[in-house]
Amino acid sequence: MSSAPRVIVCGPASWNHLIELDRLPEPVPHMQFARRSWHTIGGTSAGKALHLAGLGVDVRLWAPVGDDEDGALLRKRLGEAGVVVEAITSEQTERHVNLMAEGGGRVSLYVSTPSAPSADAVEAARSAVAAADLAVIDLSELGRLVLEGLPEQRPPLWMDLHDYDGATGFHEPFLRAAAGVFMNDDGTDDPWKLMASCLDRGPRLAVCTLGAKGAIALEADGTRHEVAAVPAAVVDTNGAGDAFMAGFLAAWLRAAPVDVALRAAAEQARIAIETEHLHPALGEGGLS
Secondary structure: OOOOOEEEEEOOOEEEEEEEEOOOOOOOOOOOOOOEEEEEEEOHHHHHHHHHHHOOOEEEEEEEEEOOHHHHHHHHHHHHOOOEEEEEEEOOOOEEEEEEEOOOOEEEEEEEOOOOOOHHHHHHHHHHHHHOOEEEEOOOHHHHHHHHOOOOOOOOEEEEOOOOOOOOHHHHHHHHHOOEEEEEHHHOOOHHHHHHHHHOOOOOEEEEEOHHHOEEEEEOOOOEEEEOOOOOOOOOOOOHHHHHHHHHHHHHHOOOOHHHHHHHHHHHHHHHHOOOOOOHHHHHHOOO
């Protein structure tokens, strides 16, 4: 691997309107007043790319972006934060309205979604992944298409399975192609068992975040690891898992052992939790 490894992150990026409420709306006609609102970048792949760039990693984000105002804002702000965006042409930029309440409650409204990528765009992203030193392919239609034609000689692929329950079919090709997988414990009562089942299908490492309890990891040889969450002044937990994965991978690229990489990951998650954006760099330009 070169002294400055290139990382490809492939998947969703969006322009979001976040609205903070006293409580999430009930399903009856009524009126509520927002406590505050702001616009910012969203998307799991954008979050990972932002944190990798903040850690000095040479990262390229391949994501569907429309030729519209939202897309222009997304490209501009990601570029200012050090992320090179390889925009895949889309009829519109993905956009969400997120309703949020104290305690972590959230409702995400998908206002617009990206159009299907062209065959040429998929092949370009696939070629970039094949030429990288490491790639993260996030759960998405773009990611699924990129995976389908990857050559056997390819860099290590890392996947974020999010709230995987061990059985969802869409996750299966991502899981089986992965060198390492990350997930959270929202879909399981037994994260150790879930991670072991993932390793049975090919990956050499599985990591599961446990929210305020920290995270655990399981290596293919059965070695277990645990890390506590880093105390934080919580502003918004959105994107903490993406930051955690980015912190781990940045340390992994420096040949850190798993336990050291987990501690770096926990520290990076703290950085995400303490900002109202996916990364503090987005706040410097006054997005609120």
